[in-house]
Amino acid sequence: MLSLVGQSGATANVTLVAVTDPAQTGSQYMQPDAGKRFVGATFTIQNTGDPMTGYANNDATLIGSDGQTYTADFDTLDGCTNFAHGQYQLGTGESSTGCVAFQVPTGVTVSKVKYSPNSGFTADFGEWIVP
Numbered sequence: 272m273l274s275l276v277g278q279s280g281a282t283a284n285v286t287l288v289a290v291t292d293p294a295q296t297g298s299q300y301m302q303p304d305a306g307k308r309f310v311g312a313t314f315t316i317q318n319t320g321d322p323m324t325g326y327a328n329n330d331a332t333l334i335g336s337d338g339q340t341y342t343a344d345f346d347t348l349d350g351c352t353n354f355a356h357g358q359y360q361l362g363t364g365e366s367s368t369g370c371v372a373f374q375v376p377t378g379v380t381v382s383k384v385k386y387s388p389n390s391g392f393t394a395d396f397g398e399w400i401v402p
Contacts, residue, residue: 284316285397287313287399291350291370292311293308294349309373309374316366323360327343328345329357331384332385333385335381343371351368352370353370
């Protein structure tokens, strides 16, 4: 769990709960692009200050073994919701858990997951190394 401060001064504890690799969508119509697979990062966000809103799909990124940064793919993965299409609204003390979906090339492993409030427009961020 990492305590992060957003641009507006909102504070939250952010926990990377799991990385699902590969992840499935359960829909024959939502498939990864050729040569890629879905990866899901599950986060719990707990508000520790004033009411806040956020957009996890803009806040989360993956860093691959190739040194590239991968941004959200906006798909819904089996077994975990994507917050409310990436958005969350939390009152003081409330928390929410959800997944952010990514597409990663098949030959690349996930080495880090990064979470930066306010779509990266803040100096504060959390980073987890993926074993």
